[in-house]
Amino acid sequence: MHSDFDHNTQYRRKVLQVLLVITFVGGFVFGLINIYRGLYILAGLEMGYGIFSFLVWRRIMNTTRFQFWVTAYLLPFFSIMMFALSVPNSSQSIYVWILTIPVISYLLMGRKPGLYFSIVFMTLGICIFHLKFLTDDIPLNVTVSLNVILSGVLMIALAHVYERNRETNEERLLELAGTDKLTGLANRMKLIDSFAATSEYAKRHNLDMSVVLFDLDFFKNINDLHGHHGGDAALCFVADFLKKHTRKSDLLARFGGEEFALVMQGSKPKDSFQQIDSLRKKLLETPFIYNKQTVNITFSAGISHYGADGVNLDDLLVKADERLYLAKEKGRNCVVDHNLKD
Known part of the structure; x- marks a missing residue:
């Protein structure tokens, strides 16, 4: 850093x-x-x-x-x-x-x-x-x-x-x-620091790159029903799930609260959408068990693309965040990228 x-x-x-x-x-x-x-x-x-x-x-x-x-x-x-x-x-x-x-x-x-x-x-x-x-x-x-x-x-x-x-x-x-204490993922500071090198590499080698923001749907309900310990356990469960189902070459970070961010290098826009939507479906099929109770967790996600939506992290995060809220407006548990924003 x-x-x-x-x-x-x-x-x-x-x-x-x-x-x-x-x-x-x-x-x-x-x-x-x-x-x-x-x-x-x-x-x-x-x-x-x-x-x-x-x-x-x-x-x-x-x-x-x-x-x-x-x-x-x-x-x-x-x-x-x-x-x-x-x-x-x-x-x-x-x-x-x-x-x-x-x-x-x-x-x-x-x-x-x-x-x-x-x-x-x-x-x-x-x-x-x-x-x-x-x-x-x-x-x-x-x-x-x-x-x-x-x-x-x-x-x-x-x-x-x-x-x-x-x-x-x-x-x-x-x-x-640079590590989030709860989940063990990179934190926002590490994400910001690492993006400069990642984007420079993508620019030099003419690689596609996408930035994804995830937000857990109705996370407040998990906290209300199972307490903050249950909420923390759910965050750790999702962090492990995302880490297991994303590439080691991608940068996964806890962005804050119940939000996660992912920088995907070398994935074309169409492929990025398919990968994140596949991830959404897998999470829906992977229930979280807490105190012998099954808790279904879903996420909404917005995707922005390097070049088309900007070249610095702030611009890409703003676009991804806009599409994340569009995903919530569409009923949650869905993924929005630039092809679907209208």
């Missing part, structure tokens, strides 16, 4: 904003320190990168090319870390910054790109560390080497597990947000 849950990108934009401020300030602070130490090339790189960070910070919250700027930010950032670790007179303390690579990579790039960046730059940093700081003391070298390697592997593993769990939890939240 990108329209309502563009959480991922916004979250990463805010993380990058913080990092850009830190690197802007840090670039000038470390640049001045390294000028004093006589490391002029490193100082120039750090201060130049600080200016670059400021320029990126000014536009990062509005750019549509977020991933491009993330890559443009991280490549020089990590490369300067490697260079700082390798220059003469640098200290082992720079390796602390190398350990931040997995965290930063996963936070800004996600699981797979974050893993690739982490492996490449952590491996490079560990190799530079070994070439520069290991001594002739073999036992000490083994101890230092193990600490450096294991700390690097641990940081990558922790960042990977965290990001995988975060993605799983986010997917679960999105699924719950």
Whole structure:
């Protein structure tokens, strides 16, 4: 649900904003320190990168090319870390910054790109560390080497597990947000969000598409006779029935109250009408049993067609709703499409 849950990108934009401020300030602070130490090339790189960070910070919250700027930010950032670790007179303390690579990579790039960046730059940093700081003391070298390697592997593993769990939890939240709690079908929000991709696919491949609105006939009588628990059970019964007798490629949703919606892709107008009318007849022949009592449930339906009745969901729902009310005026338990509206 990108329209309502563009959480991922916004979250990463805010993380990058913080990092850009830190690197802007840090670039000038470390640049001045390294000028004093006589490391002029490193100082120039750090201060130049600080200016670059400021320029990126000014536009990062509005750019549509977020991933491009993330890559443009991280490549020089990590490369300067490697260079700082390798220059003469640098200290082992720079390796602390190398350990931040997995965290930063996963936070800004996600699981797979974050893993690739982490492996490449952590491996490079560990190799530079070994070439520069290991001594002739073999036992000490083994101890230092193990600490450096294991700390690097641990940081990558922790960042990977965290990001995988975060993605799983986010997917679960999105699924719950788009699911009707009572029936388990998609809800109105999921219908709206999914229609954009479905209609784009239909347009690209020149496919027919229909939108159907169902309304259970005399549903208030079920509530009055059997209580709200009976009404809820009836809704679940109809939801299961519709799910069982519609295609997996179609999008079925509870639209609200006793209304259901169905987006049928690849069905010509005539076929859509026949399929929904056949569904109506099957429901009439499938009684709902509640507290050992047989409850006959029927529905009225209105159908609209992509292209002929509009190309956006609102227009299609308006037309389907108009025909749904025509079906009710005709005595209920019937289906109306554009061929019958007059």
